Amino acid sequence: MSAMVQLLPMMEVVYNRKKATYFKMAHSNLRGTHVVAVNHIQAGAVVLIEKALHIQPTKNHPSLSVDPEYQSLIGILDGGSTSAASSTCSSTAHKDAVGRLAELNATAYVQGSKQKDEIWQLEDSHRQARVGDTVKIHGLASEAGKKLNGKYGEISKKDEKDENRFGVMVAMGAKNNKKSKSKSVLRSIKPCNLKTLGGIMRTNAYHDGSLEANLLFKELCRINHACGDAANVNRTIHQGKVYVVAKRDIADGEELLIDYLPLATELGRDRLELLHNMFNFWCQCSEHQQLA
Ligand SMILES: [Zn+2]
Structure with a gap:
Protein backbone atom coordinates (compact mmCIF):
# COMPACT_ATOMS: atom_id res chain seq x y z
CA MET A 1 0.00 0.00 0.00
CA LEU A 53 -20.86 7.76 -10.73
CA HIS A 54 -19.89 4.84 -12.93
CA ILE A 55 -17.37 2.04 -12.48
CA GLN A 56 -16.55 0.31 -15.75
CA PRO A 57 -14.21 -2.71 -15.74
CA THR A 58 -11.29 -2.34 -18.15
CA LYS A 59 -11.99 -5.83 -19.53
CA ASN A 60 -14.34 -5.98 -22.50
CA HIS A 61 -18.02 -6.53 -21.68
CA PRO A 62 -18.86 -10.27 -21.82
CA SER A 63 -21.91 -9.68 -24.06
CA LEU A 64 -19.64 -8.35 -26.84
CA SER A 65 -18.07 -11.73 -27.61
CA VAL A 66 -21.01 -12.58 -29.91
CA ASP A 67 -20.96 -9.18 -31.70
CA PRO A 68 -19.43 -9.45 -35.21
CA GLU A 69 -18.19 -5.82 -35.06
CA TYR A 70 -16.35 -6.66 -31.85
CA GLN A 71 -14.71 -9.69 -33.47
CA SER A 72 -13.39 -7.62 -36.36
CA LEU A 73 -12.15 -4.86 -34.03
CA ILE A 74 -10.23 -7.39 -31.95
CA GLY A 75 -8.71 -8.64 -35.21
CA ILE A 76 -7.49 -5.12 -36.04
CA LEU A 77 -6.15 -4.48 -32.53
CA ASP A 78 -4.33 -7.81 -32.37
CA GLY A 79 -2.48 -6.82 -35.51
CA GLY A 80 -4.36 -9.27 -37.71
CA SER A 81 -2.71 -9.69 -41.08
CA THR A 82 -0.25 -6.86 -41.57
CA SER A 83 -0.90 -7.05 -45.34
CA ALA A 84 0.23 -4.25 -47.61
CA ALA A 85 -1.40 -1.45 -45.60
CA SER A 86 0.99 1.46 -45.08
CA SER A 87 1.90 2.23 -41.50
CA THR A 88 -0.10 5.50 -41.58
CA CYS A 89 -3.12 3.62 -42.78
CA SER A 90 -2.89 0.90 -40.17
CA SER A 91 -2.32 3.37 -37.34
CA THR A 92 -5.47 5.26 -38.36
CA ALA A 93 -7.32 1.94 -38.45
CA HIS A 94 -5.91 1.12 -35.03
CA LYS A 95 -6.99 4.46 -33.56
CA ASP A 96 -10.40 4.02 -35.11
CA ALA A 97 -10.74 0.53 -33.68
CA VAL A 98 -9.84 1.78 -30.18
CA GLY A 99 -12.60 4.39 -30.47
CA ARG A 100 -15.14 1.86 -31.70
CA LEU A 101 -14.29 -0.61 -28.96
CA ALA A 102 -14.74 2.15 -26.38
CA GLU A 103 -18.16 2.83 -27.88
CA LEU A 104 -19.30 -0.81 -27.77
CA ASN A 105 -18.05 -1.25 -24.21
CA ALA A 106 -19.54 1.99 -22.89
CA THR A 107 -22.90 1.19 -24.44
CA ALA A 108 -22.89 -2.33 -22.99
CA TYR A 109 -21.73 -1.25 -19.53
CA VAL A 110 -23.87 1.90 -19.14
CA GLN A 111 -27.08 0.30 -20.42
CA GLY A 112 -28.16 -1.06 -17.06
CA SER A 113 -26.80 1.79 -14.93
CA LYS A 114 -29.15 3.71 -12.66
CA GLN A 115 -26.87 6.72 -13.18
CA LYS A 116 -27.41 6.68 -16.93
CA ASP A 117 -28.97 10.16 -17.09
CA GLU A 118 -26.14 11.71 -15.11
CA ILE A 119 -23.54 9.94 -17.23
CA TRP A 120 -25.12 11.40 -20.36
CA GLN A 121 -24.77 14.90 -18.85
CA LEU A 122 -20.99 14.72 -19.15
CA GLU A 123 -19.14 16.17 -22.13
CA ASP A 124 -18.08 14.25 -25.22
CA SER A 125 -15.14 16.05 -26.81
CA HIS A 126 -14.80 13.51 -29.63
CA ARG A 127 -18.28 13.48 -31.24
CA GLN A 128 -17.60 10.49 -33.45
CA ALA A 129 -21.06 8.94 -33.69
CA ARG A 130 -21.77 6.32 -36.36
CA VAL A 131 -24.86 4.68 -37.83
CA GLY A 132 -26.43 2.44 -35.17
CA ASP A 133 -25.16 4.45 -32.18
CA THR A 134 -27.37 5.71 -29.39
CA VAL A 135 -26.83 9.46 -29.06
CA LYS A 136 -27.80 12.49 -27.02
CA ILE A 137 -28.35 15.75 -28.87
CA HIS A 138 -26.39 18.74 -27.61
CA GLY A 139 -25.51 22.25 -28.72
CA LEU A 140 -28.03 22.92 -31.50
CA ALA A 141 -28.47 26.68 -31.85
CA SER A 142 -31.36 27.25 -34.27
CA GLU A 143 -34.89 27.81 -32.89
CA ALA A 144 -36.06 24.43 -34.23
CA GLY A 145 -32.85 22.74 -33.12
CA LYS A 146 -32.96 24.00 -29.53
CA LYS A 147 -36.10 21.93 -28.91
CA LEU A 148 -34.09 18.81 -29.67
CA ASN A 149 -31.21 19.53 -27.28
CA GLY A 150 -31.15 17.02 -24.43
CA LYS A 151 -33.19 14.44 -26.32
CA TYR A 152 -31.97 10.92 -27.04
CA GLY A 153 -31.94 9.21 -30.39
CA GLU A 154 -30.49 6.51 -32.53
CA ILE A 155 -28.61 7.10 -35.76
CA SER A 156 -30.49 5.28 -38.49
CA LYS A 157 -28.51 6.34 -41.60
CA LYS A 158 -26.41 8.94 -43.35
CA ASP A 159 -28.48 11.86 -44.54
CA GLU A 160 -29.05 11.27 -48.28
CA LYS A 161 -29.09 14.98 -49.09
CA ASP A 162 -26.10 15.97 -46.99
CA GLU A 163 -23.37 13.41 -46.36
CA ASN A 164 -22.02 15.47 -43.45
CA ARG A 165 -25.18 14.83 -41.47
CA PHE A 166 -26.91 11.82 -39.98
CA GLY A 167 -30.53 10.79 -40.04
CA VAL A 168 -31.32 10.44 -36.33
CA MET A 169 -34.50 8.88 -34.94
CA VAL A 170 -35.15 11.25 -32.05
CA ALA A 171 -37.35 10.04 -29.18
CA MET A 172 -39.87 12.83 -28.57
CA GLY A 173 -42.13 11.34 -25.91
CA ALA A 174 -42.02 12.64 -22.34
CA LYS A 175 -39.51 10.47 -20.57
CA ASN A 176 -41.59 9.62 -17.51
CA ASN A 177 -44.96 9.40 -19.16
CA LYS A 178 -45.49 5.70 -19.59
CA LYS A 179 -49.01 6.05 -21.02
CA SER A 180 -48.04 7.94 -24.13
CA LYS A 181 -46.05 5.62 -26.31
CA SER A 182 -42.92 7.59 -27.01
CA LYS A 183 -42.93 8.85 -30.56
CA SER A 184 -39.81 9.12 -32.70
CA VAL A 185 -39.14 11.57 -35.50
CA LEU A 186 -36.35 11.51 -38.07
CA ARG A 187 -34.12 14.59 -37.94
CA SER A 188 -30.99 15.50 -39.89
CA ILE A 189 -28.17 16.37 -37.45
CA LYS A 190 -24.42 17.04 -37.73
CA PRO A 191 -22.07 14.71 -35.78
CA CYS A 192 -20.73 17.67 -33.78
CA ASN A 193 -24.15 17.88 -32.09
CA LEU A 194 -24.28 14.21 -31.12
CA LYS A 195 -22.76 12.83 -27.94
CA THR A 196 -22.11 9.11 -27.56
CA LEU A 197 -21.36 7.06 -24.46
CA GLY A 198 -18.00 5.95 -25.86
CA GLY A 199 -17.07 9.59 -26.44
CA ILE A 200 -18.14 10.44 -22.90
CA MET A 201 -15.98 7.65 -21.47
CA ARG A 202 -12.95 8.66 -23.53
CA THR A 203 -13.36 12.31 -22.58
CA ASN A 204 -13.96 11.86 -18.86
CA ALA A 205 -12.86 8.51 -17.47
CA TYR A 206 -10.12 8.21 -14.85
CA HIS A 207 -8.38 4.91 -14.31
CA ASP A 208 -8.60 3.18 -10.93
CA GLY A 209 -5.74 0.67 -10.70
CA SER A 210 -7.08 -0.79 -7.45
CA LEU A 211 -10.30 -1.89 -9.20
CA GLU A 212 -8.94 -2.40 -12.74
CA ALA A 213 -11.71 -0.09 -13.86
CA ASN A 214 -12.37 3.25 -15.53
CA LEU A 215 -14.45 5.67 -13.51
CA LEU A 216 -16.72 8.60 -14.21
CA ASP A 259 -3.40 17.22 -15.03
CA TYR A 260 -5.29 14.54 -17.00
CA LEU A 261 -2.14 12.58 -17.76
CA PRO A 262 -1.28 10.29 -14.88
CA LEU A 263 2.49 10.22 -15.24
CA ALA A 264 5.02 12.95 -15.71
CA THR A 265 5.01 12.96 -19.49
CA GLU A 266 7.48 15.54 -20.73
CA LEU A 267 6.14 18.94 -21.62
CA GLY A 268 6.37 19.82 -25.28
CA ARG A 269 5.13 18.65 -28.63
CA ASP A 270 4.67 14.94 -27.73
CA ARG A 271 2.52 15.80 -24.75
CA LEU A 272 0.39 18.11 -26.87
CA GLU A 273 -0.13 15.37 -29.44
CA LEU A 274 -0.95 12.82 -26.75
CA LEU A 275 -3.55 15.10 -25.17
CA HIS A 276 -4.98 15.83 -28.58
CA ASN A 277 -5.27 12.13 -29.42
CA MET A 278 -6.85 11.27 -26.10
CA PHE A 279 -9.14 14.25 -25.53
CA ASN A 280 -9.34 16.09 -28.85
CA PHE A 281 -8.07 19.49 -27.68
CA TRP A 282 -4.81 21.42 -28.10
CA CYS A 283 -3.58 22.26 -24.62
CA GLN A 284 -3.33 26.01 -24.06
CA CYS A 285 -2.26 25.87 -20.42
CA SER A 286 0.38 28.30 -19.20
CA GLU A 287 3.07 25.67 -19.86
CA HIS A 288 1.92 25.38 -23.46
CA GLN A 289 0.81 28.85 -24.55
CA GLN A 290 3.49 29.14 -27.23
CA LEU A 291 3.58 25.54 -28.42
CA ALA A 292 -0.03 25.01 -29.49
ZN1 LIG B 1 -0.48 21.98 -21.32
Whole structure:
Protein backbone atom coordinates (compact mmCIF):
# COMPACT_ATOMS: atom_id res chain seq x y z
CA MET A 1 0.00 0.00 0.00
CA SER A 2 1.45 3.37 -1.01
CA ALA A 3 2.01 6.10 1.55
CA MET A 4 -0.68 8.18 -0.13
CA VAL A 5 -3.28 5.41 0.16
CA GLN A 6 -2.57 5.12 3.89
CA LEU A 7 -3.44 8.81 4.28
CA LEU A 8 -6.82 8.53 2.59
CA PRO A 9 -8.95 7.58 5.65
CA MET A 10 -7.51 10.57 7.52
CA MET A 11 -8.23 12.86 4.58
CA GLU A 12 -11.81 11.65 4.65
CA VAL A 13 -12.15 12.50 8.36
CA VAL A 14 -10.79 16.01 7.77
CA TYR A 15 -13.00 16.52 4.72
CA ASN A 16 -16.18 15.35 6.46
CA ARG A 17 -15.48 17.39 9.57
CA LYS A 18 -14.79 20.59 7.67
CA LYS A 19 -17.80 20.46 5.32
CA ALA A 20 -16.45 23.55 3.55
CA THR A 21 -17.62 24.69 0.14
CA TYR A 22 -14.52 25.09 -1.96
CA PHE A 23 -15.85 25.44 -5.49
CA LYS A 24 -18.81 25.92 -7.78
CA MET A 25 -19.59 24.94 -11.36
CA ALA A 26 -19.36 27.65 -13.98
CA HIS A 27 -20.11 27.74 -17.71
CA SER A 28 -18.54 29.63 -20.57
CA ASN A 29 -18.27 29.07 -24.30
CA LEU A 30 -14.50 28.98 -24.11
CA ARG A 31 -14.08 26.74 -21.03
CA GLY A 32 -17.32 24.69 -21.21
CA THR A 33 -18.62 23.57 -17.81
CA HIS A 34 -15.72 24.13 -15.43
CA VAL A 35 -14.95 24.42 -11.74
CA VAL A 36 -14.07 27.65 -9.92
CA ALA A 37 -12.89 28.26 -6.35
CA VAL A 38 -15.47 30.13 -4.24
CA ASN A 39 -13.11 30.85 -1.36
CA HIS A 40 -9.39 31.11 -0.91
CA ILE A 41 -8.15 27.53 -0.78
CA GLN A 42 -5.01 26.73 1.19
CA ALA A 43 -2.32 24.44 -0.17
CA GLY A 44 -2.99 20.90 1.09
CA ALA A 45 -6.73 21.39 1.62
CA VAL A 46 -8.89 18.39 0.69
CA VAL A 47 -11.10 20.08 -1.86
CA LEU A 48 -13.27 17.14 -2.90
CA ILE A 49 -13.89 13.50 -2.01
CA GLU A 50 -16.31 11.89 -4.37
CA LYS A 51 -17.62 8.39 -5.12
CA ALA A 52 -17.65 7.36 -8.78
CA LEU A 53 -20.86 7.76 -10.73
CA HIS A 54 -19.89 4.84 -12.93
CA ILE A 55 -17.37 2.04 -12.48
CA GLN A 56 -16.55 0.31 -15.75
CA PRO A 57 -14.21 -2.71 -15.74
CA THR A 58 -11.29 -2.34 -18.15
CA LYS A 59 -11.99 -5.83 -19.53
CA ASN A 60 -14.34 -5.98 -22.50
CA HIS A 61 -18.02 -6.53 -21.68
CA PRO A 62 -18.86 -10.27 -21.82
CA SER A 63 -21.91 -9.68 -24.06
CA LEU A 64 -19.64 -8.35 -26.84
CA SER A 65 -18.07 -11.73 -27.61
CA VAL A 66 -21.01 -12.58 -29.91
CA ASP A 67 -20.96 -9.18 -31.70
CA PRO A 68 -19.43 -9.45 -35.21
CA GLU A 69 -18.19 -5.82 -35.06
CA TYR A 70 -16.35 -6.66 -31.85
CA GLN A 71 -14.71 -9.69 -33.47
CA SER A 72 -13.39 -7.62 -36.36
CA LEU A 73 -12.15 -4.86 -34.03
CA ILE A 74 -10.23 -7.39 -31.95
CA GLY A 75 -8.71 -8.64 -35.21
CA ILE A 76 -7.49 -5.12 -36.04
CA LEU A 77 -6.15 -4.48 -32.53
CA ASP A 78 -4.33 -7.81 -32.37
CA GLY A 79 -2.48 -6.82 -35.51
CA GLY A 80 -4.36 -9.27 -37.71
CA SER A 81 -2.71 -9.69 -41.08
CA THR A 82 -0.25 -6.86 -41.57
CA SER A 83 -0.90 -7.05 -45.34
CA ALA A 84 0.23 -4.25 -47.61
CA ALA A 85 -1.40 -1.45 -45.60
CA SER A 86 0.99 1.46 -45.08
CA SER A 87 1.90 2.23 -41.50
CA THR A 88 -0.10 5.50 -41.58
CA CYS A 89 -3.12 3.62 -42.78
CA SER A 90 -2.89 0.90 -40.17
CA SER A 91 -2.32 3.37 -37.34
CA THR A 92 -5.47 5.26 -38.36
CA ALA A 93 -7.32 1.94 -38.45
CA HIS A 94 -5.91 1.12 -35.03
CA LYS A 95 -6.99 4.46 -33.56
CA ASP A 96 -10.40 4.02 -35.11
CA ALA A 97 -10.74 0.53 -33.68
CA VAL A 98 -9.84 1.78 -30.18
CA GLY A 99 -12.60 4.39 -30.47
CA ARG A 100 -15.14 1.86 -31.70
CA LEU A 101 -14.29 -0.61 -28.96
CA ALA A 102 -14.74 2.15 -26.38
CA GLU A 103 -18.16 2.83 -27.88
CA LEU A 104 -19.30 -0.81 -27.77
CA ASN A 105 -18.05 -1.25 -24.21
CA ALA A 106 -19.54 1.99 -22.89
CA THR A 107 -22.90 1.19 -24.44
CA ALA A 108 -22.89 -2.33 -22.99
CA TYR A 109 -21.73 -1.25 -19.53
CA VAL A 110 -23.87 1.90 -19.14
CA GLN A 111 -27.08 0.30 -20.42
CA GLY A 112 -28.16 -1.06 -17.06
CA SER A 113 -26.80 1.79 -14.93
CA LYS A 114 -29.15 3.71 -12.66
CA GLN A 115 -26.87 6.72 -13.18
CA LYS A 116 -27.41 6.68 -16.93
CA ASP A 117 -28.97 10.16 -17.09
CA GLU A 118 -26.14 11.71 -15.11
CA ILE A 119 -23.54 9.94 -17.23
CA TRP A 120 -25.12 11.40 -20.36
CA GLN A 121 -24.77 14.90 -18.85
CA LEU A 122 -20.99 14.72 -19.15
CA GLU A 123 -19.14 16.17 -22.13
CA ASP A 124 -18.08 14.25 -25.22
CA SER A 125 -15.14 16.05 -26.81
CA HIS A 126 -14.80 13.51 -29.63
CA ARG A 127 -18.28 13.48 -31.24
CA GLN A 128 -17.60 10.49 -33.45
CA ALA A 129 -21.06 8.94 -33.69
CA ARG A 130 -21.77 6.32 -36.36
CA VAL A 131 -24.86 4.68 -37.83
CA GLY A 132 -26.43 2.44 -35.17
CA ASP A 133 -25.16 4.45 -32.18
CA THR A 134 -27.37 5.71 -29.39
CA VAL A 135 -26.83 9.46 -29.06
CA LYS A 136 -27.80 12.49 -27.02
CA ILE A 137 -28.35 15.75 -28.87
CA HIS A 138 -26.39 18.74 -27.61
CA GLY A 139 -25.51 22.25 -28.72
CA LEU A 140 -28.03 22.92 -31.50
CA ALA A 141 -28.47 26.68 -31.85
CA SER A 142 -31.36 27.25 -34.27
CA GLU A 143 -34.89 27.81 -32.89
CA ALA A 144 -36.06 24.43 -34.23
CA GLY A 145 -32.85 22.74 -33.12
CA LYS A 146 -32.96 24.00 -29.53
CA LYS A 147 -36.10 21.93 -28.91
CA LEU A 148 -34.09 18.81 -29.67
CA ASN A 149 -31.21 19.53 -27.28
CA GLY A 150 -31.15 17.02 -24.43
CA LYS A 151 -33.19 14.44 -26.32
CA TYR A 152 -31.97 10.92 -27.04
CA GLY A 153 -31.94 9.21 -30.39
CA GLU A 154 -30.49 6.51 -32.53
CA ILE A 155 -28.61 7.10 -35.76
CA SER A 156 -30.49 5.28 -38.49
CA LYS A 157 -28.51 6.34 -41.60
CA LYS A 158 -26.41 8.94 -43.35
CA ASP A 159 -28.48 11.86 -44.54
CA GLU A 160 -29.05 11.27 -48.28
CA LYS A 161 -29.09 14.98 -49.09
CA ASP A 162 -26.10 15.97 -46.99
CA GLU A 163 -23.37 13.41 -46.36
CA ASN A 164 -22.02 15.47 -43.45
CA ARG A 165 -25.18 14.83 -41.47
CA PHE A 166 -26.91 11.82 -39.98
CA GLY A 167 -30.53 10.79 -40.04
CA VAL A 168 -31.32 10.44 -36.33
CA MET A 169 -34.50 8.88 -34.94
CA VAL A 170 -35.15 11.25 -32.05
CA ALA A 171 -37.35 10.04 -29.18
CA MET A 172 -39.87 12.83 -28.57
CA GLY A 173 -42.13 11.34 -25.91
CA ALA A 174 -42.02 12.64 -22.34
CA LYS A 175 -39.51 10.47 -20.57
CA ASN A 176 -41.59 9.62 -17.51
CA ASN A 177 -44.96 9.40 -19.16
CA LYS A 178 -45.49 5.70 -19.59
CA LYS A 179 -49.01 6.05 -21.02
CA SER A 180 -48.04 7.94 -24.13
CA LYS A 181 -46.05 5.62 -26.31
CA SER A 182 -42.92 7.59 -27.01
CA LYS A 183 -42.93 8.85 -30.56
CA SER A 184 -39.81 9.12 -32.70
CA VAL A 185 -39.14 11.57 -35.50
CA LEU A 186 -36.35 11.51 -38.07
CA ARG A 187 -34.12 14.59 -37.94
CA SER A 188 -30.99 15.50 -39.89
CA ILE A 189 -28.17 16.37 -37.45
CA LYS A 190 -24.42 17.04 -37.73
CA PRO A 191 -22.07 14.71 -35.78
CA CYS A 192 -20.73 17.67 -33.78
CA ASN A 193 -24.15 17.88 -32.09
CA LEU A 194 -24.28 14.21 -31.12
CA LYS A 195 -22.76 12.83 -27.94
CA THR A 196 -22.11 9.11 -27.56
CA LEU A 197 -21.36 7.06 -24.46
CA GLY A 198 -18.00 5.95 -25.86
CA GLY A 199 -17.07 9.59 -26.44
CA ILE A 200 -18.14 10.44 -22.90
CA MET A 201 -15.98 7.65 -21.47
CA ARG A 202 -12.95 8.66 -23.53
CA THR A 203 -13.36 12.31 -22.58
CA ASN A 204 -13.96 11.86 -18.86
CA ALA A 205 -12.86 8.51 -17.47
CA TYR A 206 -10.12 8.21 -14.85
CA HIS A 207 -8.38 4.91 -14.31
CA ASP A 208 -8.60 3.18 -10.93
CA GLY A 209 -5.74 0.67 -10.70
CA SER A 210 -7.08 -0.79 -7.45
CA LEU A 211 -10.30 -1.89 -9.20
CA GLU A 212 -8.94 -2.40 -12.74
CA ALA A 213 -11.71 -0.09 -13.86
CA ASN A 214 -12.37 3.25 -15.53
CA LEU A 215 -14.45 5.67 -13.51
CA LEU A 216 -16.72 8.60 -14.21
CA PHE A 217 -17.37 11.27 -11.59
CA LYS A 218 -20.08 13.93 -11.54
CA GLU A 219 -17.85 16.71 -10.17
CA LEU A 220 -14.26 15.64 -10.76
CA CYS A 221 -14.96 15.23 -14.49
CA ARG A 222 -15.91 18.92 -14.73
CA ILE A 223 -12.40 20.04 -13.77
CA ASN A 224 -10.47 21.16 -16.85
CA HIS A 225 -6.93 20.16 -17.70
CA ALA A 226 -3.59 21.92 -17.28
CA CYS A 227 -0.14 20.35 -17.49
CA GLY A 228 2.26 19.76 -14.62
CA ASP A 229 2.90 22.91 -12.61
CA ALA A 230 0.04 24.74 -14.35
CA ALA A 231 -2.41 22.43 -12.57
CA ASN A 232 -3.44 23.55 -9.07
CA VAL A 233 -5.04 20.34 -7.76
CA ASN A 234 -3.92 16.71 -7.57
CA ARG A 235 -6.01 13.58 -7.32
CA THR A 236 -5.63 10.13 -5.86
CA ILE A 237 -8.09 7.49 -7.05
CA HIS A 238 -8.60 4.38 -4.96
CA GLN A 239 -11.40 1.82 -4.62
CA GLY A 240 -13.90 3.83 -6.67
CA LYS A 241 -13.34 7.14 -4.91
CA VAL A 242 -11.36 10.26 -5.77
CA TYR A 243 -9.51 12.49 -3.31
CA VAL A 244 -8.67 15.94 -4.67
CA VAL A 245 -6.09 18.06 -2.86
CA ALA A 246 -4.91 21.63 -3.54
CA LYS A 247 -1.27 21.62 -4.73
CA ARG A 248 -0.82 25.26 -3.78
CA ASP A 249 -2.90 28.20 -2.53
CA ILE A 250 -5.77 28.87 -4.92
CA ALA A 251 -7.36 32.32 -5.04
CA ASP A 252 -11.11 32.92 -4.75
CA GLY A 253 -12.48 32.87 -8.32
CA GLU A 254 -9.53 30.96 -9.80
CA GLU A 255 -10.37 27.96 -11.99
CA LEU A 256 -9.43 24.54 -10.58
CA LEU A 257 -7.13 22.70 -12.99
CA ILE A 258 -5.94 19.10 -12.93
CA ASP A 259 -3.40 17.22 -15.03
CA TYR A 260 -5.29 14.54 -17.00
CA LEU A 261 -2.14 12.58 -17.76
CA PRO A 262 -1.28 10.29 -14.88
CA LEU A 263 2.49 10.22 -15.24
CA ALA A 264 5.02 12.95 -15.71
CA THR A 265 5.01 12.96 -19.49
CA GLU A 266 7.48 15.54 -20.73
CA LEU A 267 6.14 18.94 -21.62
CA GLY A 268 6.37 19.82 -25.28
CA ARG A 269 5.13 18.65 -28.63
CA ASP A 270 4.67 14.94 -27.73
CA ARG A 271 2.52 15.80 -24.75
CA LEU A 272 0.39 18.11 -26.87
CA GLU A 273 -0.13 15.37 -29.44
CA LEU A 274 -0.95 12.82 -26.75
CA LEU A 275 -3.55 15.10 -25.17
CA HIS A 276 -4.98 15.83 -28.58
CA ASN A 277 -5.27 12.13 -29.42
CA MET A 278 -6.85 11.27 -26.10
CA PHE A 279 -9.14 14.25 -25.53
CA ASN A 280 -9.34 16.09 -28.85
CA PHE A 281 -8.07 19.49 -27.68
CA TRP A 282 -4.81 21.42 -28.10
CA CYS A 283 -3.58 22.26 -24.62
CA GLN A 284 -3.33 26.01 -24.06
CA CYS A 285 -2.26 25.87 -20.42
CA SER A 286 0.38 28.30 -19.20
CA GLU A 287 3.07 25.67 -19.86
CA HIS A 288 1.92 25.38 -23.46
CA GLN A 289 0.81 28.85 -24.55
CA GLN A 290 3.49 29.14 -27.23
CA LEU A 291 3.58 25.54 -28.42
CA ALA A 292 -0.03 25.01 -29.49
ZN1 LIG B 1 -0.48 21.98 -21.32
